[in-house]
Amino acid sequence: MPTLPDIPPDLDPVTAVEAVQPGLLWYLTEPTRAAVDIGQFAAGRALLRGAPSGDGHTVLVLPGLGATDRATGPLRRFLTGLGYEVHGWGLGRNIGPSVTAVNGMRDLLRELAGRGKVSLVGWSLGGVFARELARQRPGSVRQVITLGSPYALADPRHTRVNPVYRLLSRFYEPGAPPPPPEHTRPAFPVPATAVYSRSDGIVPWRSCVSPTGKRHENVAVASSHLGYGYNATVLWVVADRLAQRPGRWRPFTPPPGMARMFPAA
Template identity: 45%
Template sequence: MSATAQTLRPPSKTLMFLEGRAIHEFGAFLGALPLLSLAPRGDGHPVLVLPGLMASDVSTRPLRSFLQNKGYIVSGWEQGRNLGLRHGVQDGMVDLVRELSDRHRRKISLVGWSLGGLYARQLAKMMPDRVRSVITLGSPFAGHPKATNAWRVYEMASGRRAEEDHRFGGSLSDPPPLPTTAIFSRTDGICAWQGCKEKSSAMAESIEVESSHCGMGHHPAVVYAVADRLAQAEGQWMPFDRSGWRSLIFPDPNR
């Protein structure tokens, strides 16, 4: 872990208080559906969506429904509430990735929200022959485990210390060897945004949005960005184009 990652601190109490705007962001999502319908359609490949800490597939239902309407074969993680890497969770996710790729005879894309994004990155590293792309939403893969306002909840839910190394698939901060997009917000009230940002490379990028952490899975800008990334043809990945009208919605992540 880098020195910068070790010095990151959780977001301020003010930003954490502002997480309540996630409710309004859901209303914005519903209102924006006519415009979001203009987002590109997909090629029908399977997409697995992984929820965040203490959340279940219910939390990702709006995003999954939208992606399904865009032509994808979409699945939730099917393990109830995400209480951390308890016994059987890792094996369950590995089995589901294998099942989806075998059933549809195609590589799958992984979309993970917060803790679910950490799982997505690691699964892709373990099974790059079965995974096509990875998209994380506010996932703190590059920060200290305590650079969030949720580490105490994680410890209570999982029964493990935040600092303990319970990773699988290698270092969290290293990107998978395939197209990877990290969506983050500087106004995230749960995770330090610096730890949710990816280093740009030939197959890795960051997209900045103006969103809460708890509303990221249904924020209109996030939903559009996810659809845009998933719609790329396999083997023809290009970085997100924020030119034109997109520059008004998606800030420069490197500013």
């Protein structure tokens, strides 16, 4: 079973605590807050009926660590209802970047891109995968939307998901080495929106964002990590971003009736 690396010795201890793990209170209240997000999804269906309609293009949704397509079901059904051709990853439980998962995602993107560029939506580790797919095949990807994805963390395992990672590692099939640190890489090649929450109890929110640019942005929401796929504001952001026309990217602006639901960045 793979071992988890220690905090790098050259990282200041105080900075390390902030960078490696979210606060313990946020972590312990994740299940309760996720239940609130799910309840909000049920209560906010009327509000979400006003979300921008889709243009029918293909959307691939990738689940987080330890999750399956079942976890992204509500999000995918919501997007299907808006008019998109939505697909789950179809690779079972996400246990990390195994050879099976890496090759499976590449093959699936190649197949779907035969009908036109694909938008990628990834939850947590699924978003890290989505960004890597976009870097490898930018010509096949229309845009990437990440939901609480720690793509800017030097090692994604340095989070509150360590117990889950250790459990799943029993079934782990080694895959490709981890990608280089985000800050050392070329500019991201396609439009990207990073959705993050300062109250994320699983991954440090600073690892889920990057410098903004002409086609890159970070959108703050009030959500638990486990509730991203059910949170009404998150679903609205995803719908709004997917509805953008190719070549006409604009930063996200909350609709007037929902502006107070979005925290300051």
